[in-house]
Amino acid sequence: MRILKMKNSLIIAIVTRVTVVMTLTWLLGCALALLVMQDEMGEAFDSGLQQTAHRILPLAVDYLFEHGDGPAPHRMPVTNSVPNDEFVAYQIRDAKGAVLVQSFEAGIGAFSAPLKPGFFEDDKFRYYTETTISDSLFIQVAEPVAHRHEALRESISAIIAPLVVLIPLSIIGIWWSVRRGLRPVTLLQEDIRNRGSGNMMPIDRPELPDELHPIVIAVNNLLARLKSALTAERNFAANSAHELRTPIAAALAQTQRLRAEMPAQDANTARAEHIETSLHRLKRLSEKLLQLSRAEAGVAVVGDLQDLSPALLLVIEDFSRDPRYIHRIAVDFTGHDTLLGKIDIDAFAICLRNVIENALIHSNDDDPVRIWASGGTEAIPASIHVANQSPVVPPRILAKLTERFERNNPSSKGSGLGLAIVDTIMQQAGGKLVLLSPAHNRDSGFEAVLQLPGDDNSAA
Template sequence: MNNHSMTRRLLIGLMTSITLIWLIATVMGLSVMEEEYDETFDSSLQETAERLVPLVVDDLFRKEEIVAPQQLQAARPDEEGEYLTYQVRDKTGKVLIHSHDAPPTPFPAPLQGGFWSDDTHRYYTATGVSNTIFVQVADAFANRREALSETGLALFLPIFALLPLGLALSWVITRRALAPVDDLGLEIEAKDSGNMELLKTDALPLELLPIAGSVNVLLQRLRNALEAEREFTANSAHELRTPIAGALAQTQLLINELGQGPGKRRAGQIETSLVKLNHLAEKLLQLSRAQAGVGVSEKPVDLIPVLRVLIDEFHHSGQDEDRLICRCAPNARLHGHYNADAFAIALRNLIENALIHGDPDAPVEVSLKADGSISVVNGGPVYTPDELAKLTGRFQRGHTTATGSGLGLSIATRFLEQMHATLTLASPASGRDDGFEAVVRFPHQD
């Protein structure tokens, strides 16, 4: 199903409704106005005819001889046609006098008082001198349609001019009205295992309170579940470390006391299993710290000394110290609100993975570049993009026969995300045909 925009749907519905209401109101107004126009024009037609009767009768009686038909009025100087035309007829229907735009031939209206209409005109007939003189005034329907159409345009045109303005105002009002929805969405989006604080509902509209309340209930349940999981992981790891360390020490003493034979080999296998279990307990402790969201600190920290101390620890550990090579750009900066322990744990896991799972005959290169990024490169087989994507999951292992828990990259990724850094995995490594490369990029260093 395609997602849709609430704002666009609301604007379309709102503008469509306004337009339809305007059009309906205009049509209804024009219908009422047409009736009023007809009454007004008919009244004007009747009044004109009745006013002409005494004038025409007086004029006829003043003249000794009438040359019929007589055109009474000259053409208008503005060359516009007459709205009303008239004829004066006798009882036989003969046209005695007619206006300038009236035809010399008789109107089709009958010689009887009142209104009469044909397809093109509306007529009113007024009588005088005992129904021997008839004054007929005609009004073309085109005049009425013209007046109605001009009125309709005056009502219709503003909506086309106001639609863009209405759309802009509606968009602004809608965006402001829906701003709390966007703010709520951004606040929900910011929630993760490191930020499970309840949503603030003081400034939310009433319509959003049920949504925020439901989200807060869900956040509370998730927080309780995560806290229980972290507490269990940390407590389990702590509880395991002491007996594992004791069992490992006793096993090592037993190995020293036993002579060569099957018993010593079995004791060696027990030692190996205890070392694996101790390593797993250590990783579980690191994972519990990663889930607690301790990647940032209130005060800015310079991480370059932390990197150097970490490299020195590897060099003095007595294991593969010759394989680890560290290069730092002289102008490199790595400074920000980062937790030094979180950075050390994340980088330690990356370096341990490179040393343990990389080609034992190839060096491991740790490089701090001028832009503050750190790359860890080791030799080894090439991974496909799908295989690389799976490596950051929990208990995921690559092409290796070495011991491990499959948690190192997952722990490093979690810590780096909390530090707003990104971990990019590449295979083959940059500038090589084989190997594995992990690149850590921190936010821009000023």
């Protein structure tokens, strides 16, 4: 995953490309510089040879005239203070090629260069030949080719060596500059990421560079359209609730009045009871469908942490005073004075109501349903646990209970929608519904855990 991310990184791409181009440019520049340097060095060395020949020739001729009687070749004396490791050697030769005078470094035998003025080069030396006294004497100055090669190698090293340090330093510099340069993109990225979780406020960053303004405008337009669509969905769900609930309420109330006004032994009493029972079922089903429509309208998502304690208390109070469930709710919120979660308070209430109702209707009428909280620290977001004492639900069925119209017992009183609604809402908000059977630390029972989404930065 990390590798994939690195592969797609804009910073990596820019740094890599700039570094490659820069390195190649430097290497090409160095190569050209070396070529020019080699040429210039050759000229300088040749000039040196020429000057040496010009300076030595008169001295050598004088020496020859003075000591010409002795056996050839003569060696001109050198000062003791000068070390005998000079690079340049010379020979004075007559027109026939015989060596008349030579330097100490010249070795035995004549140079291989022909007696022709100008430069000559063999495998070991580069020679310069000069003539004098009507072409009867020739001076030949030789310099080892290896000397020139060594000078060239040292020059190459002097140019290349700094690159070994400069290229990594440049990569670091480029990386830093690119990161700084892309800072506005990072800021925009953070803004857009924050908008993904319920915050539909337009992005307001006038300081962004001109190149990013079209993106900001496009994202803001999209956010406005999303906000409008979400508001329309939510309004529709709320209006549907009103339009559907009121006529059912009227029908139920009228039916209950009808039953109340009927004489005790009226033949139609049973029929009126059936109508009332059907209306109760219709009421429950419509309630679930409205909750489902709300869940699908994306009601759960909010931008900030919400205090869910009022919703928790009101929902539990509703069940506690319902004559069907009286004395069955056992609550323990010790150590949890407030309940925080990044979820819409109404969506949370829908989830809580469904898991409590589920626990109540799928256990014996006398068995308590335990409700408690865990987590809620900076490290662990809060969770609400609701557990009953039902028989253990097989894992195969447990895994499917969050699917719509999926029931543990097909003849149960549940709508088959409750846990599906809870699962949808919790996922939407970034939380999780966890189902356990047996309940935690118990041999039996069913436990639903609402793992509330915490803050992005620090958990609730």
